[in-house]
Amino acid sequence: MDVRFVYRRPNGCSVCGPTVWLTLTYADFEQYADHLTIILNGERYELDEPISVAGLLAKLEIDPRRVAIEHNLEIIKRHTFPEVVIGEGDTLEIVNFVGGG
Amino acid sequence: MIAGRTFTSRLIVGTGKYSSHAVMAQAHEASGADMVTVAVRRVNISDRSKESLLDYIDTNRMFILPNTAGCYTADEAIRTARLGREAGLSNWVKLEVIGDERTLFPDNEALIEATKVLVKDGFIVLPYTNDDPIACRKLEDAGAAAVMPLGAPIGSGLGIQNVNNIRIIREFARVPLIVDAGVGTASDAALAMELGADGVLMNTAIAGAEKPVAMAQAMKYAVIAGRLAYLAGRIPKKMYASASSPVEGMVGR
Secondary structure (H helix, E strand, O other), rough: OOOOOOEEEOOOOOOEEEEEEEEEEEHHHHHHOOOOOEOOOOOOEEOOOOOOHHHHHHHHHHHHHHHHEHHHHHEEEEOOOOOEEEEOOOEEEEEEEEOOO | OOOOOOOOOOOEOOOOOOOOHHHHHHHHHHHOOOOOEEEEEEOOOOOOOOHHHHOOOOOOOOOEEEEEOOOOOOOHHHHHHHHHHHHOOOOOEOOOOEEEOOOOOOOHHHHHHHHHHHOOOEEEEEEEEEOOHHHHHHHHHHHOOOOEEEOOOOOOOOOOOOOOHHHHHHHHHHOOEEEEEOOOHHHHHHHHHHHOEOOOOOOHOOOOOOHHHHHHHHHHHHHHHHHHHHHOOOOOOOOOOOOOOOOOOOOOO
C-alpha cells in the first residue's frame, strides 16, 4: 500500500499563483533514499546498496551453478556473476530447473 | 541415436507431477530411461526450503533435456530455451510453443519459426508437434534433430489418436521420430513403437499412475517389446481365419 503525502503550496497570491495540491507517494522520494529497488522475478525487491549478482545469490542462498540469470533482459554468463553489478531500477530473472514433461 | 548422441533407452520420461522427488527418482530407475525432461522456471526467492530437483537426478547417468513448456509465442520459447541452455549442461532443448490452453496443442507456425532461430543459434532442437506429416517435414527442413508428434493431448492418457498419421510420419521422416504426449498405459507405448517410432516420451502416464514405479517398469518393457515386434516384421491382417494347426490327419475323418 502506498502512503500518500499531500503537499499544499502556499496560499494563493499574485506572485506564486493559485494554491496547488500535490499528491506524492514513496516512489517520488526514492531518489533521495539510500536504498535501491529492483524487480526480482517479477516482484519489487529492496537492496541497501548496489551489489554484484554473485553477492545477491550468496545473500539469497542460491547455488550459482544451478541457475540461469537474465539481467535487464540479457542472459549473463556464470563467470561474470561476480562482476555484474545490480543497480537502481534493474530487472533480474533467476531461473532454475523444476519438474516438467 | 539423436544428433550423434547414443541413448541406451528408447523411453524418455518427464520429471513433473510426481508426489515426491523420491518417488520420481525410483520411477526413473525403474523405467531404465537415460534422458529426462525438465522445465525452466523462476527460483522461489522467499521459500528456500524446497529441495532441489537436481538433487534427485544423477546427471552422470541421466541426460537433462530442458523444455519450453508454458510458452505461447516463439519469442517466449526462444528466451526460455536460452535460459535452459545457460542453467544446464547442454544445448539441447525440447521445444514447445503452445497454441491453446485447454488442448495444449502446438502452434506449428510459431514452432517452425522458433526452430529455425534456435538451430541457427546452435541448439539441438527436439520439437513437440502434432500428428501432421507436413508440419513434421517442415520442422525437419528447419533443422530439427528429431520430430516429436503427439499421440494425444498432453496428460490426456488417450493413447495414439491417429495411428495412420504416425505411420505416415515414420515413412517420411529422415530424422528420429519420438511419440511425445498422450500415452496412457503400456499398450499405448508399445503401439507407438510398433508403428516404427524410434522412441516414446511420457510424463503423466507414469507420474500419475497409482503406482508410478510399477508403471515405469511396465513402460520400459512396453517400449522394448514394441520395438522388437516392429523389427520382427508382423503378420499381415486378414479379414478371415487361417488355421494354425494342420487340416490333414484328423482322427475319425
